[in-house]
Amino acid sequence: xxxxxxxxxxxxxxxxxxxxxxxxxxxxxxxxxxxxxxxxxxxxxxxxxxxxxxxxxxxxxxxxxxxxxxxxxxxxxxxxxxxxxxxxxxxxxxxxxxxxxx
Numbered sequence: 001x002x003x004x005x006x007x008x009x010x011x012x013x014x015x016x017x018x019x020x021x022x023x024x025x026x027x028x029x030x031x032x033x034x035x036x037x038x039x040x041x042x043x044x045x046x047x048x049x050x051x052x053x054x055x056x057x058x059x060x061x062x063x064x065x066x067x068x069x070x071x072x073x074x075x076x077x078x079x080x081x082x083x084x085x086x087x088x089x090x091x092x093x094x095x096x097x098x099x100x101x102x
Contacts, residue, residue: 005041014047015054025053028064032071 012019026036033049056067
């Protein structure tokens with residue numbers, strides 16, 4: 001992850017939205033973003049999360065509640081995928097060990 005940090009002004013310029021929009025997203029998406037209310041600098045990870053919110057709300061036309069559901073569904077999918085990858089990795093390790101013991 002990049003160590004670059006961004007100010008609120010940087011975010012407004014990068015995302016092409018007003019600061020009031022970003023502050024609104026900070027309020028409505030605090031579960032996803034974490035508590036950013038007192039931050040003066042934002043990380044590259046924060047910027048990526050704002051880009052996801054922007055895509056859902058501004059580009060794809062989701063309501064705030066709809067965007068929250070979409071993010072939750074995506075997080076559930078990613079967690080499930082991560083679980084499956086771990087299971088497959090363990091299975092592969094077992095099969096390699098089995099092959100090597102024969």
